[in-house]
Amino acid sequence: MAIHINPQREDSTMTQSYVIIGDGVAGSSAAERLREEAPGADITIVTDEGEALYNRILIKEYAKGKLPEAPISIHDESWYSERDIDLRMNTLVVNVDVHGHTIETHDGQTLGWDKLLIATGGTPAQLPVENADADGIHHFWTFQDARAIKSHIEKAEQSVIVGAGLLGIDLAATTAAQDVEGKYLMRGDCWWRYALSESGAEIIHDALRERDVTPVFQSGVDRFETDDTGAVEAAVDPNGDHYPADFVGIAIGLDFNTEILRDTPVKIEDGIVVDEYMRTDHQDIFAAGDITQFYDRLLGARGQNGAWGSAKEQGAIAAQNMVEYESEPFEWVSSYSITHFDFPFLSFGHPTRGDDSAEAKYSETEWRRLAFKDGQIIGGVLIGDLSPQSKYKTLIREQRVVADQKEILMKQEFELDELEAAGTTVE
Ligand SMILES: Cc1cc2nc3c(=O)[nH]c(=O)nc-3n(C[C@H](O)[C@H](O)[C@H](O)COP(=O)(O)OP(=O)(O)OC[C@H]3O[C@@H](n4cnc5c(N)ncnc54)[C@H](O)[C@@H]3O)c2cc1C
Structure with missing residues (x-):
């Protein structure tokens, strides 16, 4: 395997220490670019997950029963050691100390950094309704979530899906692929109403109906009902209608993982605000991936992308600019495809x-x-x-x-x- 390294770089960036929080595609691609551009630097990635980078896009195919586990993994631990990147798994960062230039982890470790990259993405938002944490109610973000969804859906009989967006439809398609009849509760008149009209969405609705998933409009969830064991039994919508379900999937958006920056001057506005070089308000702290509210040069305004390709590119661009100030702006047209139909x-x-x-x-x-x-x-x-x-x-x-x-x-x-x-x- 050939690892590309920039032989020209002889300045101080070679020996700096770079810490990356998050080993998703943004963090991992940043580490790869950092190693290329700063061959002598110390690079550490800290992740709270128990596995190295995997393909988050493909976990839905795993949950559907269409793919085994193996092809979903992208890097094993040797990928990091071959590049002399220190990967720390199962390690939650709990605080960033800007003045001390350190981070603190859940187990009391302190790690110093010259430059820090926050690539912590988001966590699925919880529905603020009664019994939203009952057994049988799933969110979908990690490989662990996919494993839990797969093992449950294989034995489920009826599902309810909530969240009329790109992740909600993954959950709906997962129940359909496992032959579980479902109701897809939506607040408006159509799926992804902010991007599609009823005319376009009707194509999606028909495809869902063909797979035994029925869209229910002007609906949503008022509360969940549970049985004596605490397992979900039904969703009740704001109209009072009951939808029996022993499997519920919720995808109503992400809460961005910005908590660790609470005591820093870094600007947070539904994500971390960065410029086109992925720089935050603090000169040594950068951010990349889903978590950024970045300056989109093509839009001429702040943008946010929740897409794999964009997160990967932002990671690489952030790394480039961490090594060399303002060397490369992020300019990208994001894409997101659905292959369920x-x-x-x-x-x-x-x-x-x-x-x-x-x-x-x-x-x-x-x-x-x-x-x-x-x-x-x-x-x-x-x-x-x-x-x-x-x-x-x-x-x-x-x-x-x-x-x-x-x-x-x-x-x-x-x-x-x-x-x-x-x-x-x-x-
Ligand atoms: C089921 C599913 C299907 C998808 N399908 C598509 C698709 O078809 N096309 C597409 O373009 N995109 C798709 N996406 C979105 C895409 O996967 C994301 O946009 C992309 O993975 C974001 O990468 P990221 O590195 O910014 O964040 P993440 O992948 O979320 O990585 C962030 C990492 O940081 C870790 N972390 C967070 N806080 C801390 C902390 N305090 N300490 C340590 N670690 C921390 C998290 O555990 C996580 O591992 C899909 C996502 C999902 C969940």
């Missing part, structure tokens, strides 16, 4: 934001929507045909003003040349 699905950029939109339905399984801000495409959703994605992403990267060209943009097939005359780049 017979048709492909992709969301890209920031599909839930913007001041304008355009959508079109081409067939029973083909639909598209674009979100615009100040005349530029900033994101979208493609169902059925993903082929235009690279053209849309090019327009995002070029920051072209094209909202007045919707007819061309929404043609089932179009060429970028068709837009050239009218679309101008924003200065």
Whole structure:
């Protein structure tokens, strides 16, 4: 195995100590880039999980019963030792001391750092309702969660899923794959209502119904009912309707793991605020991955991505800038695909934001929507045909003003040349 190392780097960054909190894809890719760019540096990764980096995207395939455990692991411990990276598993960081340049762990250890990367992601949010912690109610973030979901769903008879977003649909697809009939309780009129309209979401609803998962609209959960052993028996929605279930999956978003920064000057606003170089308000503290509220140069505003590719890139960019001040900005169009159905699905950029939109339905399984801000495409959703994605992403990267060209943009097939005359780049 060849490990790339930058032989040119001879300055003090070579001998600094870098500590990374979190061994998700952001933390791990940061460590890899750090080792390349700072061959002599001390690099430590601290994670509270009991296993090294695994593919969080694939744990749903494991829960569905479609994949065994082995291919989900990405790095084993030797990956770290070969790179002289000190991996500390089962270690929860409980505090960051900015003045002392140290972190403290749950077992009383103190570790010093010259530069610190926070890549701690989020923890699934709890539903603030009665019995939300009953047995049989699951959240979905770690491999351990996937193992618990798999072993329970294999014996379950009826499910309720809550959370009409990208993770909720993973839970719904998991129950469907294990042949468990389900009710998918949604607050509005359609799945992922901030990114899709009813017309587009109907394709998803039909695909769910075909798999015995019934969407229930204008619903949600008011409380859960339990049996004598404390196991969940039913969800009761705000309309008073009862939905019997011995398996419940909840995916209503993430609470970001920022608690360890409570005594620091680092700015927290539903995540850690960083600039395009992944720098926080403290010059030696960086952040990367799901946890960041980063300055998105393409959006011209603060953005947050909950996607694997983006977290990986942010980790690498953060590392680059930790070694060399302001050396590389993060500029990225995020993508997130769903592969549960017979048709492909992709969301890209920031599909839930913007001041304008355009959508079109081409067939029973083909639909598209674009979100615009100040005349530029900033994101979208493609169902059925993903082929235009690279053209849309090019327009995002070029920051072209094209909202007045919707007819061309929404043609089932179009060429970028068709837009050239009218679309101008924003200065
Ligand atoms: C079921 C599922 C399906 C997904 N599917 C897709 C998909 O199809 N496409 C896509 O793009 N994205 C998908 N995602 C999202 C994607 O996995 C995340 O965006 C990505 O993993 C975020 O990486 P991260 O490194 O920022 O955070 P994380 O992967 O959450 O890693 C953070 C790590 O930090 C650890 N940690 C937190 N606090 C501490 C502490 N105080 N001390 C020590 N360690 C700590 C956590 O335990 C965790 O290991 C999916 C996620 C899930 C859960």
